[in-house]
Amino acid sequence: MPxxxxxxxxxxxxxxxxxxxxxxxxxxxxxKIIEDRFNxxxxxxxxxxxxxxxxxxxxxxxxCLLIETLMQFYLxxxxxxxxFKNNHWRAFRDFLKNSKHFSSDFKTTKICKTFYxxxxxxxxxxxxxxxGSLIKICRPELLKLVDIKDASKxxxxxxxxxxxxxxxxxxxYLLNLKNNxxxxxxxxxxxNAIRKMNNICSAI
Numbered sequence: 093m094p095x096x097x098x099x100x101x102x103x104x105x106x107x108x109x110x111x112x113x114x115x116x117x118x119x120x121x122x123x124k125i126i127e128d129r130f131n132x133x134x135x136x137x138x139x140x141x142x143x144x145x146x147x148x149x150x151x152x153x154x155x156c157l158l159i160e161t162l163m164q165f166y167l168x169x170x171x172x173x174x175x176f177k178n179n180h181w182r183a184f185r186d187f188l189k190n191s192k193h194f195s196s197d198f199k200t201t202k203i204c205k206t207f208y209x210x211x212x213x214x215x216x217x218x219x220x221x222x223x224g225s226l227i228k229i230c231r232p233e234l235l236k237l238v239d240i241k242d243a244s245k246x247x248x249x250x251x252x253x254x255x256x257x258x259x260x261x262x263x264x265y266l267l268n269l270k271n272n273x274x275x276x277x278x279x280x281x282x283x284n285a286i287r288k289m290n291n292i293c294s295a296i
Contacts, residue, residue: 098129099136103293114272114282123269126165126285129292130262134158138255148227148251149215155251155258156212159187162265166275168284170291181208190276192264193257197235202243210246227251 094104106125109118116122134154141147160172163183172183184207188198198204210225221227224238224246234253238246268281275281 097292098125099132100128101125106289106293111286113286114280119269119282122285123266126269126289127266130158130161134161135259135262142252142255148229149219151251151255152211152227152249153215155255156215158258158262159184162262163187165265165285165288166281167277168279168287170288181205184208184212186276191261193260200243203235203237203247206243206247211249225249
């Protein structure tokens with residue numbers, strides 16, 4: 093029985109496209125379904141609250157979920173842990189260091205690992221950032237180290253700049269799907285998207 097996978101589409105809408113490889117005839121519609129799923133589950137909700145005071149924790153939490161979901165689409169994985177096993181933080185490292193919109197700020201593995209620990213894990217497990225890390229807005233830079241000599245002491249992140257860059261990354265992903273590009277590991281993005289969406293549509 094079909095079920096909703098986004099605001100406008102059901103599982104049957106995807107499976108009926110019958111996309112078996114990157115040369116399928118229905119990729120324009122496939123991209124629309126993927127875009128609608130991301131908008132329905134993440135982006136539209138952030139747009140609703142982004143101007144509210146004290147919305148930074150919620151926005152950054154959703155952005156962390158969005159990063160994990162994007163990585164699963166990049167890699168064609170049902171679960172991020174399947175690719176990175178007990179080193180889940182490496183998914184965030186790979187995302188941040190391989191994105192043209194984040195790599196200039198997340199220059200080192202240590203900065204990426206601190207983001208994963210202090211923001212992703214802090215927000216999703218303790219509902220707060222860890223150690224000296226802070227979420228701010230209207231700052232001149234996207235990211236600043238609390239201690240310039242030691243990234244593990246904490247990061248100060250402008251949540252608006254971070255989210256705007258994440259939207260640019262998502263736009264790039266859709267464009268790369270349209271143009272049938274490869275991911276940072278040299279794998280076909282369309283084939284990986286098929287695997288991920290097929291997993292979603294067979295979940296029930």
